[in-house]
Amino acid sequence: xxxxxxRKDELMSDQATSASEAQRVSARLERLEAEAIYILRExxxxxxxxxxxxxxxxxxxxxxxxxKAFAPxxxxxxxxxxxxxxxxxxxxxxxxxxxxxxGLDLIVRTVESSIARGSVxxxxxxxxxxAQAVTLLEVQQEFEFDALIGGARRDEExxxxxxxxxSHRDAFGAWRPRxxxxxxxGLYNRHLGAGEHMxxxxxxxxxxxxxxxxxxxxxxxxxSLYYAHQRNVVRRDGLLFPVTELTPAGESDEIETLTVxxxxxxxxxxxxxxxxxxxxxxxxxxxxxxxxxxxxGATRMDDRANPAAMERRKIEGYF
Amino acid sequence: MDGVSFIQxxxxxxxxxxxxxxxxxxxxxxxxxxxxxxxxxxxMKDQRDALAEDGEDLALLTDGLEAERAQGIxxxxxxxxxxxxxxxxxxxxxxxxxxxxxNMVTAASNSDVAVIVIDATRVEGGALQxxxxxxxxxxALMGLDIIVAVNKMDLLEWSQQxxxxxxxxxxxxxxxLRISKVTCIPISARKGDxxxxxxxxxxxxxxxxxxxxxxxxxxxxxxxSPLRLPVQAVLRTGATRHYAGRIESGAIxxxxxxxxxxxxxxxxxxxxxxxxxxxxxxxxxxxxxxxxVGERDITRGDMIADTSAHFVRGVVAxxxxxxxxxxxxxxxxxxxxxxxxxxxxxxxxxxxHDITHQSAGVAAATLALNDIANVLVAVRDAIVGDLYAxxxxxxxxxxxxAQTNQTCAAGMIREVAL
Numbered sequence: 075x076x077x078x079x080x081r082k083d084e085l086m087s088d089q090a091t092s093a094s095e096a097q098r099v100s101a102r103l104e105r106l107e108a109e110a111i112y113i114l115r116e117x118x119x120x121x122x123x124x125x126x127x128x129x130x131x132x133x134x135x136x137x138x139x140x141x142k143a144f145a146p147x148x149x150x151x152x153x154x155x156x157x158x159x160x161x162x163x164x165x166x167x168x169x170x171x172x173x174x175x176x177g178l179d180l181i182v183r184t185v186e187s188s189i190a191r192g193s194v195x196x197x198x199x200x201x202x203x204x205a206q207a208v209t210l211l212e213v214q215q216e217f218e219f220d221a222l223i224g225g226a227r228r229d230e231e232x233x234x235x236x237x238x239x240x241s242h243r244d245a246f247g248a249w250r251p252r253x254x255x256x257x258x259x260g261l262y263n264r265h266l267g268a269g270e271h272m273x274x275x276x277x278x279x280x281x282x283x284x285x286x287x288x289x290x291x292x293x294x295x296x297x298s299l300y301y302a303h304q305r306n307v308v309r310r311d312g313l314l315f316p317v318t319e320l321t322p323a324g325e326s327d328e329i330e331t332l333t334v335x336x337x338x339x340x341x342x343x344x345x346x347x348x349x350x351x352x353x354x355x356x357x358x359x360x361x362x363x364x365x366x367x368x369x370x371g372a373t374r375m376d377d378r379a380n381p382a383a384m385e386r387r388k389i390e391g392y393f
Numbered sequence: 394m395d396g397v398s399f400i401q402x403x404x405x406x407x408x409x410x411x412x413x414x415x416x417x418x419x420x421x422x423x424x425x426x427x428x429x430x431x432x433x434x435x436x437m438k439d440q441r442d443a444l445a446e447d448g449e450d451l452a453l454l455t456d457g458l459e460a461e462r463a464q465g466i467x468x469x470x471x472x473x474x475x476x477x478x479x480x481x482x483x484x485x486x487x488x489x490x491x492x493x494x495x496n497m498v499t500a501a502s503n504s505d506v507a508v509i510v511i512d513a514t515r516v517e518g519g520a521l522q523x524x525x526x527x528x529x530x531x532x533a534l535m536g537l538d539i540i541v542a543v544n545k546m547d548l549l550e551w552s553q554q555x556x557x558x559x560x561x562x563x564x565x566x567x568x569x570l571r572i573s574k575v576t577c578i579p580i581s582a583r584k585g586d587x588x589x590x591x592x593x594x595x596x597x598x599x600x601x602x603x604x605x606x607x608x609x610x611x612x613x614x615x616x617x618s619p620l621r622l623p624v625q626a627v628l629r630t631g632a633t634r635h636y637a638g639r640i641e642s643g644a645i646x647x648x649x650x651x652x653x654x655x656x657x658x659x660x661x662x663x664x665x666x667x668x669x670x671x672x673x674x675x676x677x678x679x680x681x682x683x684x685x686v687g688e689r690d691i692t693r694g695d696m697i698a699d700t701s702a703h704f705v706r707g708v709v710a711x712x713x714x715x716x717x718x719x720x721x722x723x724x725x726x727x728x729x730x731x732x733x734x735x736x737x738x739x740x741x742x743x744x745x746h747d748i749t750h751q752s753a754g755v756a757a758a759t760l761a762l763n764d765i766a767n768v769l770v771a772v773r774d775a776i777v778g779d780l781y782a783x784x785x786x787x788x789x790x791x792x793x794x795a796q797t798n799q800t801c802a803a804g805m806i807r808e809v810a811l
Contacts, residue, residue, distance in 0.1 A: 118693065119693065144628055147628035147629055229472075258791045279474075283476070
């Protein structure tokens with residue numbers, strides 16, 4: 075098996091496998107990868123770009139493509155993670171390991187520090203997920219990042235379906251769905267006014283199935299939570315809620331130990347696993363192609379509350 | 394399961410086709426998109442369960458933003474995704490409202506083919522709606538093949554006569570617009586006939602809509618065109634430099650002699666890297682990093698090309714004006730072609746296309762939002778004089794307002810100005 079992430083010198087000397095490799099790559103993934111690399115290379119004109127790296131599968135794919143885009147040189151950006159303080163430890167250690175392996179600087183800022191500073195005040199029991207937007211804008215200003223690269227995909231959600239690849243944010247970090255710049259061919263408009271920044275989404279045109287096909291094809295390493303494991307859960311509203319220190323079972327809840335995996339990995343308090351026996355990317359892909367519920371619909375409490383929830387968060391500066 | 398077999402499985406593999414849809418809610422465009430998503434199996438159980446059986450609420454699947462519902466209209470292009478056993482598809486769904494030409498232009502620039510949806514019950518006496526004509530004109534200007542989804546045929550009891558009227562009307566329009574290919578297909582989006590599965594008209598022996606879209610892959614391979622490789626970035630490792638960019642047309646091989654920059658300096662290719670791996674050859678569409686024999690002075694915006702590229706400081710172009718604020722004579726814009734940005738002036742408006750009627754065009758002193766005009770453009774740094782009809786990758790340009798940073802216009806080079 076190939077290593078998930080090859081070092082630069084290995085990348086360069088791996089010619090023997092490239093012929094058979096090329097045949098295996100479908101035209102579709104080739105086109106998507108070439109497009110993502112093209113978009114990432116546009117970042118060369120920004121002075122202080124950063125890639126949002128949470129350790130989730132989409133950002134793992136994004137980082138993998140980003141390393142390729144600039145090979146044999148090093149990718150010209152820092153990695154940023156906004157930690158809600160409610161992340162699974164497996165994901166955080168994966169995040170740190172991948173950052174070290176790529177040699178890119180990792181900047182971590184916590185929602186906790188925004189709460190301490192007073193810029194975030196959460197209602198009792200509210201998820202910290204939406205509050206990430208505040209911390210994100212704080213780190214954007216602290217480092218004067220002019221471009222933030224994210225792994226969001228248009229197939230995820232209706233507000234994202236209308237997002238530009240180069241999505242302009244005003245000095246307040248806000249997305250203005252009604253005033254988006256037309257995006258023509260690949261001729262992206264990088265121009266910014268004072269205090270403004272760009273959100274850039276190289277995986278815009280990928281679907282959940284594309285992401286898993288690519289993870290399988292490239293043997294991209296992921297946190298173990300994405301594959302089948304035993305977990306204590308309780309059933310509520312058709313969702314499986316993980317039983318954790320942060321999210322203990324209620325008195326009337328019946329705790330079950332099931333074989334599950336996560337389809338998205340976010341804040342512990344708002345991400346639910348699904349039942350699954352899939353232990354590798356091929357099996358997850360097979361399940362994805364016959365899945366009965368949409369990725370976020372099955373697993374994200376934050377999007378269930380209101381169909382416009384994502385749109386509202388994005389207007390506030392969420393990615 | 395082995396790692397190779399899944400790639401050949403339905404839905405996981407093969408080609409990717411990008412198409413746009415134009416038409417209004419009244420024509421049943423949203424219902425058609427809902428139908429495509431439903432019958433191609435793109436919907437999940439939770440989404441399917443929310444639908445009534447009669448197809449009446451298929452349009453709700455493409456329900457837009459809160460900001461749009463507040464206004465009661467769709468205001469922006471939305472992208473949708475689905476797959477069949479043969480291919481995966483990306484729909485750029487352009488709102489049909491007449492003033493939103495800019496959305497159609499945006500969608501068209503990111504598509505391989507245009508699907509225009511019309512309401513067959515409203516084509517009386519063979520006259521097409523003004524809006525339909527507008528959609529066809531823009532698709533033709535942007536060089537897309539057109540497929541016409543002749544919808545609501547069930548309400549006309551699949552009248553073959555009505556369908557023939559539509560075909561005749563479109564054939565005439567296609568001739569006047571010099572479009573090579575228009576295909577009409579009789580469908581019922583609501584019932585699902587001839588969209589993904591056959592049905593409705595026993596007399597229809599042509600393709601279903603999805604079959605026709607599947608065949609509309611990029612007409613001719615751009616790999617056989619002249620080489621154009623705009624340099625996006627210079628990748629430095631120690632003393633070594635690789636020049637990174639996407640091949641817009643043609644192909645490049647190790648040991649090729651190519652021309653670099655406006656001075657057309659010759660350079661020999663010593664290495665080609667695609668996605669981190671060295672290759673001997675790369676073709677149009679590939680994102681590559683190129684190394685040359687010896688030192689070269691190349692920066693972002695330079696063009697790597699064959700000997701066919703000629704550089705010019707003026708072009709005649711069709712431009713679609715997309716900015717709320719009108720064009721003013723003397724105002725400077727930033728022109729982007731490939732990765733090059735340079736100052737530009739529109740020095741003359743030859744005529745504004747009259748795209749609702751079929752007249753030749755009218756003289757004008759200004760350009761307002763949604764105007765499409767034939768203009769003379771002068772640039773400070775030389776650009777490649779490629780024609781959009783031959784080389785769409787480099788024959789296209791965008792104009793940005795140097796003061797407001799807005800994206801103002803989509804441009805297509807028609808002639809080189811002398």
